[in-house]
Amino acid sequence: MKAFLVTSVATGTVQDVAAPEPGRGEVEVAVSHVGICGTDVSLFNGDEARLAHARSSYPLRLGHEWDGTVVDVGEGVDRSWIGKRVTGDTMLGCGHCERCLDGRHYLCADRYEIGVRRDRPGALAERLLVPVTALFELPDAITDRMGAMIEPGANAWRSVQAASVREGSRVLVLGTGAIGLLCALFARADGAEVHVLGRDHDALELARSFGLAGAWTQEALPALVWDAVIDATNAPSMPQFAVDVVEPGRRVVLVGISDDPSLIDSRVVARKDVTVVGxxxxxxGIQATIDAYASGAVDPLPLVSQVIGLDELSDVLTGARPMKAAGAPKVLVDLAR
Known part of the structure; x- marks a missing residue:
């Protein structure tokens, strides 16, 4: 099968590799579409801290935002899965530690992450092996392109839930990348008054096109009461900014991860009685995201900048080909191209 392999820092090629065979409890998925995110770019470019945290090494096969169709199953798996369109959980816990047993498998110390952690092969290939326990079936209302955006959407859904957003809340989302804009769309779907803060003019225009209450640069941000602030940036200064501007007694949610350490003044957190959630x-949030996309409550497709083939991916990861177009941040790889 064809697969995109990162063989060394900033070097990736499409290669012919052996097709996988599902083992016990696994399914084989014919991959349809894969989303590319900042984590992929960081690992491709050899971010030493992220590689060390992920316990991964070259060669890498990236791709953790994906969908496809089950084409084969291993021992112990119901064959009725064959032919179903699916996506899956990226985080694969050991299944027997305390965290896994109480529902925190995504924090398992020994977890694998598809395309990210402990060299678990990702979805940038024609076929992908996934434990059946990680699968989610996709309804007909979810297109193939939408299916590849469920993973970032699930991060956004969890962020909005953690912010305790409700009807009439005023929410400020920091960042106009895919997760930031998805946070804005989920918060709006929950009835909030949503504003976003960013630096990219085109991305701010895209946010305004969604009918959000405001899209601002930091210099122009009005002094409003923010019931929740969600930081979806990779800027080390933004967590403290979020704590500074949020209404006392309210919530700050941190879903973005910066390359450098972020410092938060705990005195401000305590004196404002702010809850900070990572x-x-x-x-x-995967099933909730599937439901929101299927119902039309949230439409992720305006965030797609371009759909490319596997052989075009290297140019995107190296920056030779821009990821963004007209403010839209998300590149999808179509494995059929």
Whole structure:
């Protein structure tokens, strides 16, 4: 089968590799579409801290935002899965530790992450092996392109839930990348007054086209009461900014991860009685995201900048080909191209 392999820092090629065979409890998926995100770019470019945290090494096969169709199953798996369109949880816990047993498998110390952690092969290939326990069936209302955006959507859904957003809340989302804009769309779907803050003019225009209450640069941000602030940036200064501007007694959610350490003044957190919540992974939000996309409550497709073939991916990852177009942040790889 064809697969995109990162063989060394900033070097990736499409190669012919052996097709996988599903083992016990696994299914084989014919991959349809794969989303590319900042984590993929970071690993491709050899971010040493992220590689060390992920316990991964070259060669890498990236791709953790995906959908496809089950074409084969291993021992112990119901054959009725064959032919079903699916996506899956990226986080694969050991299944027997305390965290896994109480529903925190995405925080398992020995977890694998598809396309990210402990060299678990990702979806940038024609075929992908996935434990059946990680599968989610896709309804007909979810297109193939939408299916590849469920993983970032699930991160956004969890972020909005952690922010305790409700009807009439005023929410500020920091960042106009895919997760930031998806946070804005999920918060709006929950009835909030949503504003976004960013630096990219085109991305701010895209946010305004969604009918959000406001899209601002930091210099122009009005002094409003923010019931929740969600930081979806990779800027080390933004967590403190979020704590500074949020209404006392309210919530700050951190879903973005910066390359450098972020410092938060705990005195401000305590004196404002602010709750600060971190979000890692979308595991607990996958079904809710599928439901929101299928119902039309949230439409992720305006965030897609381009759909490319596997042989075009290297140019995107190296930056030779821009990821964004007209403010839209998400590149999808179509494995059929």
């Amino acid at each position: 979000i890692l992974g979308g595991s607990l």
